[in-house]
Amino acid sequence: QVQLVESGGGVVQPGRSLRLSCAASGFTFSSYAMHWVRQAPGKGLEWVAVMAFDGSNKFHADSVKGRFTISRDNSKNTLYLQMNSLRPEDTAVYYCARGPLLYCSGGSCYYGMDVWGQGTTVTVSS
Amino acid sequence: DIQMTQSPSSLSASVGDRVTITCRASQGISNYLAWFQQKPGKAPKSLIYAASSLQSGVPSKFSGSGSGTHFTLTISSLQPEDFATYYCQQYNTYPLTFGGGTKVEI
Numbered sequence: 001q002v003q004l005v006e007s008g009g010g011v012v013q014p015g016r017s018l019r020l021s022c023a024a025s026g027f028t029f030s031s032y033a034m035h036w037v038r039q040a041p042g043k044g045l046e047w048v049a050v051m052a053f054d055g056s057n058k059f060h061a062d063s064v065k066g067r068f069t070i071s072r073d074n075s076k077n078t079l080y081l082q083m084n085s086l087r088p089e090d091t092a093v094y095y096c097a098r099g100p101l102l103y104c105s106g107g108s109c110y111y112g113m114d115v116w117g118q119g120t121t122v123t124v125s126s
Numbered sequence: 127d128i129q130m131t132q133s134p135s136s137l138s139a140s141v142g143d144r145v146t147i148t149c150r151a152s153q154g155i156s157n158y159l160a161w162f163q164q165k166p167g168k169a170p171k172s173l174i175y176a177a178s179s180l181q182s183g184v185p186s187k188f189s190g191s192g193s194g195t196h197f198t199l200t201i202s203s204l205q206p207e208d209f210a211t212y213y214c215q216q217y218n219t220y221p222l223t224f225g226g227g228t229k230v231e232i
Contacts, residue, residue: 035222037170044213044224044225044226044227045162045164045170045213045215045224045227046224047215047221047222047223047224050222059220059221061221062127062221095169095170097170102158102175102176102217103158108220110158110217110218110222111217112160112172112175112217113160113162113170113172113215114172114175114181115172116169116170116171116172117169118168118169119169
């Protein structure tokens with residue numbers, strides 16, 4: 001069955017780095033864009049980043065731009081989120097989600113979020 | 127950025143009730159809107175995309191409508207498993223943005 005499993009979360013001090021992984025199975029990973037979405041404790045959902053199926057395009061939220069980088073390895077069916085210069089406000093559950101293509105316009109393509117992983121928790125604290 | 131505003135932020139309802147949640151966009155987003163359901167301690171689940179298209183496997187008691195700046199999610203007959211928080215999300219423009227959520231309680 002279609003499955004996404006996140007890993008790599010943990011407790012980290014402010015200013016340090018962490019890399020999250022999302023292992024995909026049960027579908028053709030290289031045919032889908034992939035998202036990262038996070039949820040701070042007791043708060044709503046915040047989109048973090050998306051990468052096209054072939055890695056040709058990616059977008060990041062302003063709140064993480066320049067600090068976080070989304071990437072993927074289609075040979076390993078794995079999505080990554082490299083998080084540098086972590087801040088306490090980055091504390092959240094991080095989810096990966098599969099992104100079927102919905103439409104393209106103005107040079108950008110937009111993707112849904114139809115399957116989600118169970119999430120991995122990142123805590124940034126001294 | 128496009129701001130998504132949901133109302134109400136929470137509501138109380140009974141089993142069998144018809145429930146409607148509203149989502150407003152700060153600018154027109156055509157029908158580029160999705161709805162998600164999230165239960166406590168669980169990952170979100172996709173319900174609807176393109177404002178009114180049901181995701182595969184989602185029961186028909188869920189329906190969505192709207193375009194432009196005003197959207198609604200309706201649950202026709204609330205069941206115990208429907209008590210959850212619901213989020214709208216626009217995909218008209220990057221950055222993608224979510225509404226603040228509507229908690230549906232007993």
